[in-house]
Amino acid sequence: MAQRILRSIVLALVFTVLAPLGLSAQEIKLRVLSTTDIHTHLYDYDYYRDGPDDSFGLARTATLIKKARAEAANLLLVDSGDLIQGNPLGDWVARESGFKDGSTHPAHKAMAALGYDAATLGNHEFNYGLAFLETVLKGTKIPYVTSNVFLGTDKATAKPLIQPFVVLDREFTDSAGAKQKVKVGVIGFVPPQIMTWDKANLEGKAFTIDIVEAAKRYVPEMKAAGADIVIAAVHSGLSAAPAQGMDENAANFLARVPGIDAILAGHAHRVFPDRSFANLSGADVDKGTINGVPTVMAGFWGSHLGVVDMTLKKSAKGWERADGTGSAWPIRRRENNQWVSLAAPDPEILALVKTEHEATLGYVRRPVAKTTDPITSYFALVQDDPSIQVVTRAQTDYVRSQLKDTPHARLPILSAGAPFKAGGRGGPNYFTDVPAGDIAIKNVADLYLYPNTVRAVRVTGATVREWLEMSAGQFNRIDPAVTAPQPLVNTAFPTYNFDVIDGVTYKIDVSQPPRYDTQGKLQNANSRRIVDLHFEGKPIDEAKEFIIATNNYRASGGGNFPGLDGKNVVFESPETSQEMLMEWLIQKKTIQASVTPNWSFARIAAPVEVIFETSPAAQAYAKGNPKLQYLDTAQNGFARFRLDLK
Numbered sequence: 001m002a003q004r005i006l007r008s009i010v011l012a013l014v015f016t017v018l019a020p021l022g023l024s025a026q027e028i029k030l031r032v033l034s035t036t037d038i039h040t041h042l043y044d045y046d047y048y049r050d051g052p053d054d055s056f057g058l059a060r061t062a063t064l065i066k067k068a069r070a071e072a073a074n075l076l077l078v079d080s081g082d083l084i085q086g087n088p089l090g091d092w093v094a095r096e097s098g099f100k101d102g103s104t105h106p107a108h109k110a111m112a113a114l115g116y117d118a119a120t121l122g123n124h125e126f127n128y129g130l131a132f133l134e135t136v137l138k139g140t141k142i143p144y145v146t147s148n149v150f151l152g153t154d155k156a157t158a159k160p161l162i163q164p165f166v167v168l169d170r171e172f173t174d175s176a177g178a179k180q181k182v183k184v185g186v187i188g189f190v191p192p193q194i195m196t197w198d199k200a201n202l203e204g205k206a207f208t209i210d211i212v213e214a215a216k217r218y219v220p221e222m223k224a225a226g227a228d229i230v231i232a233a234v235h236s237g238l239s240a241a242p243a244q245g246m247d248e249n250a251a252n253f254l255a256r257v258p259g260i261d262a263i264l265a266g267h268a269h270r271v272f273p274d275r276s277f278a279n280l281s282g283a284d285v286d287k288g289t290i291n292g293v294p295t296v297m298a299g300f301w302g303s304h305l306g307v308v309d310m311t312l313k314k315s316a317k318g319w320e321r322a323d324g325t326g327s328a329w330p331i332r333r334r335e336n337n338q339w340v341s342l343a344a345p346d347p348e349i350l351a352l353v354k355t356e357h358e359a360t361l362g363y364v365r366r367p368v369a370k371t372t373d374p375i376t377s378y379f380a381l382v383q384d385d386p387s388i389q390v391v392t393r394a395q396t397d398y399v400r401s402q403l404k405d406t407p408h409a410r411l412p413i414l415s416a417g418a419p420f421k422a423g424g425r426g427g428p429n430y431f432t433d434v435p436a437g438d439i440a441i442k443n444v445a446d447l448y449l450y451p452n453t454v455r456a457v458r459v460t461g462a463t464v465r466e467w468l469e470m471s472a473g474q475f476n477r478i479d480p481a482v483t484a485p486q487p488l489v490n491t492a493f494p495t496y497n498f499d500v501i502d503g504v505t506y507k508i509d510v511s512q513p514p515r516y517d518t519q520g521k522l523q524n525a526n527s528r529r530i531v532d533l534h535f536e537g538k539p540i541d542e543a544k545e546f547i548i549a550t551n552n553y554r555a556s557g558g559g560n561f562p563g564l565d566g567k568n569v570v571f572e573s574p575e576t577s578q579e580m581l582m583e584w585l586i587q588k589k590t591i592q593a594s595v596t597p598n599w600s601f602a603r604i605a606a607p608v609e610v611i612f613e614t615s616p617a618a619q620a621y622a623k624g625n626p627k628l629q630y631l632d633t634a635q636n637g638f639a640r641f642r643l644d645l646k
Contacts, residue, residue, distance in 0.1 A: 026314035027175045027322075028182065031072035032231060033065060034296050034306030035079045036266030039086020039124065040093070041301040042110055042353045044345050046429070047088040047364050048421075048446040054341050055427055056301035058110055060331045062346035064305040065114055068329070072309075074172040077115055078186060080266035081122025081235035083107050084136055086301075088445050089360040091578075094128045096363055097356070101135055106356040108140040110349045118166055120188025121146045122235040122267065126198040127451050130205060137162065145188035145233070148214035151206050161206060164188070164218050167227045172312075182312065182319050185227030187218055189234040189254075191267060192246045199556045199566065200453060211236060211250040212243065212257060219259040228319035229261040229312065237268025238290075238297065240280055241519075255282060255291035261321040262308045263290065265297040269425050271304055271328045272297035288326025296326040300425070305329045337635050364442030369585035371439055373593040375447065377432035378618035379628070380419035381474060381489055381498065382643055384595040387432040387447055391577075392417040392502035394584035395549035399456045399571060408458060408547055408570050412535070414503035415549040416467070420449035422495040428615045428637040439591075444582045450496075454580050455555035456571035462542035463563035465530055467499065468506060469515040470561045472529040474498040478510045478645070480606035488612040488643060493518050497559040501548065502598055504540060506533040509602035510645075520560025531602055551577055604645045613638035 035058070044057030054060070069075050084090055084107055093099055093106065104112075111119070119142050125133055137144055147164030165187040174180050192208035211234065222230055237249035247253065251265035265272065272295060273288040282291040288308075289295060296306030310324040331343040350357075377387040392415035403409050421432045434443045459467070474493045478486050488510065509531050513524045533540045547570065553559070556566040573580065585591065611631070616639040622628040629642040 028074060028172050028180060028312040030172060030310045030312055031068060031075045032262055032308040033068055033077045034264035034298050035061060036298050037082045037269055037300035038302055039082055040084060040090035040107060041087055042106060043357050047360060047442055050442060054332060056303055057345060058302040059345035059349040060343045061302035061305050062114055062349045063343040064329050068307060076117045076184060078233050078264055079116060079119040080233045080264045081120050082124045085124040085127045088364045088442060089356060092360045092363045094132055101138055104139040105136050106353040109352045111142055113348060113352055116142050117168060118143045118145060118186040120233040120235055121190050123191050123194045123197055126194050126201055129201045145186055146190050147187050147218050148189050148209045148211055149206055165222050167222060167225050183226045183228045185222035185230040187222060187230060187232055189214060189236060191236055191248045193248050196556045197553055197558055200552060210246050212253050215254055215257045219257060223259055229321055230259050231262045232260050233264045235267045237265060237270060238272060238277060238280060252290045255293040260293060262324065263293055263295040264306060265295060269300035270297055271299045273326055294324030294326040296328055298328055303331060334635060364440060366441045367438040368441060368582055369439045369588060370590045371436055371593050374436050375432060375434040375593045376621055377419050377421055378614045378621055380422050382612060384598045385419060386593040386595050388417040388419055388500050389502060389595055390593055391448055391581060394581045395454060397584060398454060398580050399549040402571055411545055411547045413547045413549060414501050416499045416501050418496045418499050420496050423614060423638060424491060424495060431615050439585055444578055448578045448581050452551035452553055452577045454573035454577055455552050455569050456547050456549050457555050457568045458570045459546055459548055459563060459568060460542060461540040461544045464501060464540060464546060465533055466562040468501060468530045470520060471499045472508050473514040473516055473518060475510045477513045478604060478608055478610055480511050480604055480608060483607060485609045485611045488610050500599060504533060504535050506599050507531050507602040511604050520562060601645050608645065610643045610645055612641055612643060614641060615639060
């Protein structure tokens with residue numbers, strides 16, 4: 001009894017001392033750290049250029065993680081997906097390493113050392129198939145959660161692919177130094193579009209539901225299971241468009257779901273908070289919240305660390321979020337037109353995955369063929385490009401051989417390819433650059449970045465035209481009446497959706513507005529950017545049928561291209577596009593990568609000044625081309641060029 005009285009007196013004194021300071025023993029400061037879209041960039045090393053790169057790498061993010069952990073008494077660390085695929089290290093693990101039950105993925109070795117508390121799946125986790133994913137998840141003790149993917153086809157009886165959420169029992173230290181038990185719920189989400197993007201791996205085996213629908217289903221269950229606070233790890237970006245249902249980018253819509261206390265977004269390879277989201281409905285980019293919910297999106301490849309700082313207070317219901325902010329810590333910043341590193345690579349992480357890193361180096365350095373000409377993508381968005389044409393030529397030969405002796409063999413074969421590495425958010429070094437000489441495996445992955453598979457679709461000439469009209473959305477409209485500099489490239493349009501179709505010739509008239517918006521919706525029905533579309537030297541017959549070699553993403557509806565929804569596929573390859581390209585190169589032994597005239601811009605007679613950005617290294621390849629004029633190198637590291645459209 002005396003002890004209880006003494007304890008009460010002590011607590012009363014604590015409150016008396018702390019109250020004037022504005023503190024409360026029933027208050028907890030909680031920090032939640034977020035990584036996303038690592039894409040197996042564990043080392044700060046570019047396997048395509050075969051050299052170090054300080055712009056990415058979980059090893060560098062790890063330094064920020066340890067710094068953030070040292071500053072906070074109470075901390076959680078969560079990953080928001082796209083972890084196991086994305087560079088040659090991921091491919092080596094999946095295809096070369098003999099990975100099997102009992103193995104631990106190198107990404108999970110690093111995550112275990114860093115003390116991750118939970119993670120969700122991203123869309124690229126499904127690229128290597130469900131069996132491989134299952135093996136990967138068996139090899140880690142980190143709790144994985146994803147709430148909107150279900151196994152089976154019967155929605156009434158289907159079970160979640162993995163646990164939809166987890167409730168973590170944690171002991172935190174409050175502002176008075178006392179230990180407090182808090183139940184933290186973590187729920188995960190993935191874009192429903194995985195059913196399109198990985199149709200070959202998932203069709204007939206799984207289905208998805210809407211992200212917000214899943215949240216409304218499971219957040220009450222989490223609360224019923226005792227969760228004091230709920231953290232949404234969502235592999236989805238932020239959309240300025242109204243919610244449609246089954247949205248790819250739905251992270252900000254979760255801020256409207258009652259009970260969610262923090263949002264850790266991803267997928268879009270962007271950063272939040274950031275001034276680029278200043279006009280997003282409900283967003284406070286200064287505080288790092290959406291509709292009052294602290295929100296972060298931590299870039300990609302370890303470029304940033306998302307940091308949510310919350311204040312929890314005790315109420316009759318338990319611990320609740322009273323306030324919160326979000327911020328994104330970069331691993332480097334731009335100063336005086338130079339990049340300055342803010343985080344050296346963590347030696348512990350480098351040592352943990354050194355064996356896999358070195359095995360990947362051996363893998364990517366194997367030569368498979370030779371090229372008589374350099375293969376670059378520096379000007380892939382403004383003229384015929386060797387990095388695209390090497391792929392389209394390989395696709396054409398492959399599909400022709402596969403359709404031999406089929407009812408489709410009589411049809412002409414066209415081939416669609418896009419620049420996967422063309423700067424943009426990847427930075428001024430994110431371009432293909434294969435010198436003349438040996439082509440190694442690292443160069444194959446450089447030419448074809450993703451583990452897609454080859455598809456062939458049967459279409460009409462009219463669909464060919466609309467396909468190209470959608471691709472032409474890559475460009476802003478150039479106003480002939482404006483003499484001030486005008487940027488050519490629409491940076492909101494992903495370059496992997498800029499399909500060039502080999503086998504036809506055409507021009508793009510950028511003085512016209514785009515016919516389709518970035519989501520594939522017809523927005524200017526009377527506009528035609530594609531002009532002088534010819535096949536075999538004659539205007540294309542829009543009723544004529546063609547075979548177009550492409551990939552599973554595009555053929556299944558990826559990118560929302562008109563006329564492509566998976567229903568007109570006539571051939572599906574079991575091989576990846578990278579494997580196809582490598583076999584083609586091996587057979588050719590030596591290739592000439594000089595370009596064949598395919599497309600160009602229509603002339604604009606007015607004195608317009610058209611500007612685009614590329615790598616400073618592009619200057620060496622612009623010499624002698626009167627259409628291209630180097631201007632300067634901007635503070636963001638990109639070189640600015642003028643394009644002559646006269």
